[in-house]
Amino acid sequence: MFAKSVELPDMSAATRYRLYILGALYSAPYLAMIIWSAFNAAYKLRSVLALAATAVLVSLLLAGCTRTWRRFFLVAFPCVVASVAYTAYSIGFGIVPGHTLGIVLMSASFEEVRGLWTLWQSKWLVLPAVGSLLAYLWLAYHLPKQPIFAGRVNLGARVLLFLSLPPLAYAAHSAPQLVDGLAVNPVTGSLMFVAGQLPRARAEIHGAGVHKVPFNARRITAGEEVHVLIVGESARRASWSLYGYPRQTTPYLDKIREELVVMQHAMADANLTSHAVPMILTGVAPRDFGPAALRGNLFDLAKEAGYSTAWLVNQDLDVTTSIGITPDRLEFPPDPQAGLFGRHLFDDVLLPTYQRELARGGSARFIGIHIMESHWEYFRRYPPSFQHFGDTKDLNLGSLFFTGGNIERDLTDSYDNSVLYTDWFMQQVIEAARKLNIPAAVTFIPDHGESLPGLDAGMAGHGGPVYSASQYEIPAFIWVNDAFRAAHPRQLAALRSNATKEVRSHDFFYTVADLMGISWPENNPERSIASETFAPDLSRQELVGGVLALRP
Secondary structure: OOHHHOOOOOOOHHHHHHHHHHHHHHHHHHHHHHHHHHOOOOOOHHHHHHHHHHHHHHHHHHHHHHOEHHHHHHHOHHHHHHHHHHHHHHHHHOOOOOHHHHHHHHHOOHHHHHHHHHHOOOHHHHHHHHHHHHHHHHHHHOOOOOEOOOOHHHHHHHHHHHHHHHHHHHHOOOHHHHHHHHHHOHHHHHHHHHHHHHHHHHHHHOOOOOOOOOOOOEEOOOOOOEEEEEEEOOOOHHHOHHHOOOOOOOHHHHHOHHHEEEOOEEEOOEOOHHHHHHHHHHOOOHHHOOHHHOOOOHHHHHHHOOOEEEEEEOOOOHHHHHOOOOOOEEEOOOOOOOEOOEOOOOHHHHHHHHHHHHOOOOOOEEEEEEOOOOOOOHHHOOOHHHOOOOOOOOOOOOOOOOOOOOHHHHHHHHHHHHHHHHHHHHHHHHHHHHOOOOOEEEEEEEOOOOEOOOOOOOOOEOOOOOOOHHHOEEOOEEEEOHHHHHHOHHHHHHHHHHOOOEEEOOHHHHHHHHHOOEEOOOOOHHHOOOOOOOOOOOOOEEEEOOEEEEOO
């Protein structure tokens, strides 16, 4: 980093040029991150100055410890490798390695990482990067043991140290921007990621963020069974032909309607995923919802009762970690193309793992599946082969918020296509479970509904502070196979009896537990749709934009 601007006495020309090349290779990640952060609106001047100043200080500190050019570049090699990876990720994904990457690394299997490598279109860039690193290592190893602080280099180092202190002091006037600068520095940023984000991600995946209290649960039924819970996303009841929508958006579910227990009046407890999904998986009602109310979740209950558990996620994993879901097996496929409004992997990415879980055998199994389903951007939620309604060529990232002309019609079309794809996904899940010769049940409940501008008086999306019925009126159903019907006729009769009553998101925690035959001291059978004593929650209390309110 210093060799370019100073005279290097008593050196051969070959050694001098080796130092120039090594200095360029060593400095390249720093220079790339300085340029990238300078043109990135997320970083301020203080952050860029902190990056430049800390790059100099880290290099001077390393030089002071190693004393010779040969040792300097050899000792710096691991830092260079980390810097190249850190810089490539930051520039490639537009964000420095952080919480999301930590979660992916802590949860991804070797097969998933291999699959991600296969899909990465720019993997050819690894070859020149590896070649450059090997050249760096060869050049560094063949350097003579020339001292660093000799002649004008010593003076240059002092000047660099003097010049780096004022910008660092200026950056320190804003602690957040100083931290941002340290995070953008590929060396200190790598250390912060390894020492901070990875342990945090590991702790979250293991449920460290939630104080859990044992349920003292037990299973009152015997034998091998399979229970599947599909947690959907932004499912608008009025757009499903299963509920009378004139377009045939759910042809498969329509076909097997007689096999389903269709909840006619299912209501979401909230119009935000971060509130609705925790209530589904913990049974906490809107009036009690909050961090203090979380003591455990459906996976904890199932594990205590002897179930083998799996959680397959094609969604934001923050919801999973916020309530401390710690299944026996977690599937979270890496998504290199995830955007502002969620992941871009289609939900069928979870089907191979689902098939493996069904085939596991030997124990009672609870399989949870969290899908993207119909979350905006709707046109990204299904493959081109499901483009059945309309044309989405005019839709873009902002179409949901800046409607006009034919956009409202296109939004409805793309949303309906996402429902059609979800229907196909349900078919894969149910038909695979149908092949089992043991009792099996599939329960579907989405987090909340969705407003469409062309159908809901201009309302769009979900999560706002204004109540919209379409964001709370959701589809929900339970399918069971013949073996389950024969083994649990009482529960099936109760389900059919209660299907016309109003059911709420938090009822499904108790319902799925009831279907699994789980009992615990604080169980409330009145909350289970599979119980003869089910009593609808008619409080009309819901979270609207995160605030407790009465339904109009």
